[in-house]
Amino acid sequence: MTEPVPALERAPDASLVRLTHVVYALHALSLVIGALGAATVVGSFVFGWPSIIAVIINYVKRGDVRGTYLDSHFGWQIRTFWYALLWAVIVAIVSAVLLIVIVGIATWIVGLFVLGVWAIYRIARGWITLANGRAMPA
Amino acid sequence: MQGTVSPPESVVRIAHVIYGLYAASFFVGLTAIVAIVLDYIYRGDAEGTWLASHFRWQIRTFWFSALWGGLLLVAMVVGIFMFFFTAAAPFGLGAGPEAIATRLLGAMLAAPFTVVAFLVAVLVLSIWVTYRIIRGWAALASRQPLPV
Numbered sequence: 086m087t088e089p090v091p092a093l094e095r096a097p098d099a100s101l102v103r104l105t106h107v108v109y110a111l112h113a114l115s116l117v118i119g120a121l122g123a124a125t126v127v128g129s130f131v132f133g134w135p136s137i138i139a140v141i142i143n144y145v146k147r148g149d150v151r152g153t154y155l156d157s158h159f160g161w162q163i164r165t166f167w168y169a170l171l172w173a174v175i176v177a178i179v180s181a182v183l184l185i186v187i188v189g190i191a192t193w194i195v196g197l198f199v200l201g202v203w204a205i206y207r208i209a210r211g212w213i214t215l216a217n218g219r220a221m222p223a
Numbered sequence: 224m225q226g227t228v229s230p231p232e233s234v235v236r237i238a239h240v241i242y243g244l245y246a247a248s249f250f251v252g253l254t255a256i257v258a259i260v261l262d263y264i265y266r267g268d269a270e271g272t273w274l275a276s277h278f279r280w281q282i283r284t285f286w287f288s289a290l291w292g293g294l295l296l297v298a299m300v301v302g303i304f305m306f307f308f309t310a311a312a313p314f315g316l317g318a319g320p321e322a323i324a325t326r327l328l329g330a331m332l333a334a335p336f337t338v339v340a341f342l343v344a345v346l347v348l349s350i351w352v353t354y355r356i357i358r359g360w361a362a363l364a365s366r367q368p369l370p371v
Binding site: 134137138141142145146 | 354357358
C-alpha cells in the first residue's frame with residue numbers, strides 16, 4: 086500500500102531515482118563480492134570499491150535530491166556505509182586485542198558475520214522501499 | 224564567469240571519453256597516459272567555454288595523483304633504507320658482520336610497517352581520484368562547469 090507524497094515535497098527527476106537504484110546496486114555488488122570472495126561480507130561492503138563509488142555518488146548528488154523522498158534514501162545509504170565502517174573498525178581493534186587470549190579469532194568471525202547480515206538487511210530494506218516509491222524513516 | 228560560446232559537441236564527447244579512460248586506468252594504468260595526452264591536445268578547443276574547467280579538472284587530477292603517488296613510493300623506499308642504515312646505530316656495533324646483521328634485521332622488521340603506511344596512503348589517494356572522476360563526470364553529464 087503506498088502513502089500519498091507529502092504536499093511540501095517535490096517529485097525528483099527520473100534520472101535521480103535511477104541513480105539511487107544504482108547506489109543500492111553498487112552496495113549489493115560489494116556484498117555479493119564479499120559473500121563469494123573476500124574474507125568477510127562487511128569488509129568487502131565497506132572497502133570494496135563499488136561501495137566507495139556508491140558513497141561518493143551519495144555525497145556528490147546529495148544537493149540534487151534535497152526536498153524529495155530520495156533524500157531519505159541517500160541518508161539511509163550514507164549512514165549504512167559509515168556505521169558499517171565504524172563497527173568493522175571496532176570489531177577489528179577489539180579482536181586484535183583479544184587475539185592475545187585467542188578469543189579474538191571468535192569475536193572477529195562472529196562480529197563481522199553479524200555486521201554482514203546487518204548490511205544485507207539495510208540494503209535490502211532500503212532498495213525494496215525505493216522500488217515501492219516510498220521514503221525511508223528518518 | 225564562463226563565456227557564452229558553446230564548445231563543439233565533438234569536444235564534449237572527447238571529455239566524456241577522457242573521464243572514461245581515467246576510470247579505466249584503475250584496471251589498465253596505461254589509459255591514464257592516453258587520457259592526459261588527449262587532455263592537452265583538446266583543451267585549446269574548449270577555451271572560453273564551460274568545458275574548459277573540465278579539462279583543467281582532469282589535468283590537475285592526473286598531475287596531483289602522479290606526483291603524490293611518486294612521492295609516496297620514494298618515501299616508502301627511503302624509509303626502508305633509513306631503517307637499514309640506522310638500525311645498528313643504537314647498538315654501537317661499528318661496521319662488522321654483527322652490524323650488518325642488525326641492520327638487515329631492523330630493515331626487515333620495519334619494512335612491513337613502511338609498506339602498510341604506503342598502502343594506506345595510496346588507498347586514500349585512490350579514493351580522492353575516484354571522487355574527482357565521479358564529481359567531474361557527473362558535472363559533465365549535466366553540462367555544468369566545475370569550480371576553477
